[in-house]
Amino acid sequence: MSWATFVSMRRAVARGETTCEAVTSSFLCAIERSRHLNAFTYVDAEGALAVARKQDQLFVAGTAPPLAGLVLAVKDVLCVKDWPVTCASRMLTGFRSLYDATTVSRLKAQGAIIIGRTNCDEFAMGSSNENSHYGPVLNPRNEAYAPGGSSGGSAAAVAAGLCHAALGTDTGGSIRQPAALCGVVGLKPTYGRVSRYGLVAFASSFDAVGTLTRSVEDAACILQVMAGADPRDATSAPVQVEPMETSAFSVSGLRVGVPAEFFGEGLDDGIRHAIDVILDQLRAAGVAIQCVSMPHTRYGVATYYILAAAEASSNLGRYDGLRYGYRPKKGPRESTGLKELYVRARSQGFGREVKRRIMLGTYVLSAGYHDAYYAKAQRVRSLIRKDFERAFAEVDVLITPAAPMPGLKLGSMVHDPLQMYLSDIYTVTASLAGVPGLVVPIGEHASGLPVGLQVLGRPFDEARLLRLGGFVMQCAGGQRLNGILPRRSETRSEQDSS
Numbered sequence: 001m002s003w004a005t006f007v008s009m010r011r012a013v014a015r016g017e018t019t020c021e022a023v024t025s026s027f028l029c030a031i032e033r034s035r036h037l038n039a040f041t042y043v044d045a046e047g048a049l050a051v052a053r054k055q056d057q058l059f060v061a062g063t064a065p066p067l068a069g070l071v072l073a074v075k076d077v078l079c080v081k082d083w084p085v086t087c088a089s090r091m092l093t094g095f096r097s098l099y100d101a102t103t104v105s106r107l108k109a110q111g112a113i114i115i116g117r118t119n120c121d122e123f124a125m126g127s128s129n130e131n132s133h134y135g136p137v138l139n140p141r142n143e144a145y146a147p148g149g150s151s152g153g154s155a156a157a158v159a160a161g162l163c164h165a166a167l168g169t170d171t172g173g174s175i176r177q178p179a180a181l182c183g184v185v186g187l188k189p190t191y192g193r194v195s196r197y198g199l200v201a202f203a204s205s206f207d208a209v210g211t212l213t214r215s216v217e218d219a220a221c222i223l224q225v226m227a228g229a230d231p232r233d234a235t236s237a238p239v240q241v242e243p244m245e246t247s248a249f250s251v252s253g254l255r256v257g258v259p260a261e262f263f264g265e266g267l268d269d270g271i272r273h274a275i276d277v278i279l280d281q282l283r284a285a286g287v288a289i290q291c292v293s294m295p296h297t298r299y300g301v302a303t304y305y306i307l308a309a310a311e312a313s314s315n316l317g318r319y320d321g322l323r324y325g326y327r328p329k330k331g332p333r334e335s336t337g338l339k340e341l342y343v344r345a346r347s348q349g350f351g352r353e354v355k356r357r358i359m360l361g362t363y364v365l366s367a368g369y370h371d372a373y374y375a376k377a378q379r380v381r382s383l384i385r386k387d388f389e390r391a392f393a394e395v396d397v398l399i400t401p402a403a404p405m406p407g408l409k410l411g412s413m414v415h416d417p418l419q420m421y422l423s424d425i426y427t428v429t430a431s432l433a434g435v436p437g438l439v440v441p442i443g444e445h446a447s448g449l450p451v452g453l454q455v456l457g458r459p460f461d462e463a464r465l466l467r468l469g470g471f472v473m474q475c476a477g478g479q480r481l482n483g484i485l486p487r488r489s490e491t492r493s494e495q496d497s498s
């Protein structure tokens with residue numbers, strides 16, 4: 001399939017071998033055939049085809065913009081004008097967006113064809129996509145497994161070949177972990193690199209918009225257009241966006257750090273082995289690999305879940321049943337008071353996990369506990385940030401696993417939220433520090449599920465991460481993962497076939 005990645009499709013269209021309209025139609029058919037995956041919450045077939053036809057005219061005229069023909073899905077937490085935005089929550093049922101998120105408007109302006117919205121955990125809270133009001137998404141690599149979360153629909157859509165790329169969001173790992181679990185490329189840019197305007201807030205000091213793609217080249221093309229300061233988001237950074245060139249990269253002389261704390265007990269042996277093989281290959285290519293210490297890593301999960309819940313409890317205060325979406329009906333014996341309306345709306349509108357976060361966040365912010373939890377967690381956040389600063393004084397990038405396990409069986413952790421939180425161990429520290437992270441597929445686990453490797457870098461060093469990520473995928477023979485999804489029989493796990 002010469003159009004499975006955006007870059008390859010662009011070449012094919014330029015050579016006259018296909019058209020944006022034909023490619024978009026094929027993706028629409030694939031979406032239709034894959035409805036059981038539950039990856040999409042909304043598809044706009046007519047709108048997508050109309051934009052595709054327009055892009056074809058621009059190709060003919062020789063004026064096609066840089067992203068002409070990119071078929072893109074958008075996680076259901078980012079606003080697309082006139083489309084529903086539900087955050088996979090009952091709370092926002094029926095709500096339509098009045099404007100485009102900055103990311104969406106920038107991508108549309110450069111020719112992206114927005115095909116639909118992808119399923120996710122409710123308000124992006126979760127690690128398996130099982131907290132969605134629309135039900136779970138299936139992992140296309142093995143449908144008995146979850147795709148990871150919270151951007152599970154985005155990762156599954158890309159892995160199943162339902163679009164070239166998808167936007168996701170990453171607050172504590174929600175792009176990187178599903179990328180690893182579905183065998184695609186996931187990029188969480190530096191906090192502030194990409195505007196958050198038009199993103200429904202979960203934890204504002206963590207939230208980052210990024211991409212799920214089949215190749216690092218596609219991630220680079222999209223980031224190039226999305227990144228950069230936005231007057232509508234005061235936390236977007238006025239840092240120049242350098243060219244995200246991913247080809248012709250020499251790794252010789254690069255200094256890579258391997259933090260011991262990320263390879264301890266609890267890491268699956270198959271994942272450890274797959275990463276070791278890549279490290280050997282990098283060494284052979286002239287990369288200097290050294291151990292580094294990040295002693296506060298073990299406090300990452302607790303710190304993240306205190307701070308993210310605190311911010312969520314404040315951000316989700318706006319859903320009162322009056323201003324947005326879901327308005328509960330009054331029962332015959334229920335009072336009409338304002339307070340009762342709030343209680344009904346929030347009890348019925350939010351799912352279990354969201355309520356848990358609101359209660360946890362309210363608790364850690366409450367007068368008697370603020371210092372013991374919230375203030376202390378802020379101090380630990382600084383220590384974690386310092387771990388990264390110290391490491392990046394010695395090395396250029398860090399290589400780590402993205403998730404401790406190769407897969408999450410559907411239903412296996414839904415009743416054990418603590419276990420679910422602990423599975424975020426390798427992604428949350430980069431979110432606490434605000435540094436960029438890239439996950440690339442490096443092969444297949446004995447179970448048949450994909451294995452991802454995480455590269456973390458200095459703030460605003462995405463270009464280097466992408467180039468190294470490309471090199472790593474080549475080492476791993478990533479072209480296979482980069483192309484069409486292997487057939488079911490190739491991906492079935494040993495357990496399943498026994």
Ligand code: GLN
Pocket residue numbers: 124125126127149150169170171172173174175202308424
């Ligand atoms: N799994 C983490 C959580 O549930 C991260 C979510 C995210 O990055 N949006 O909070």
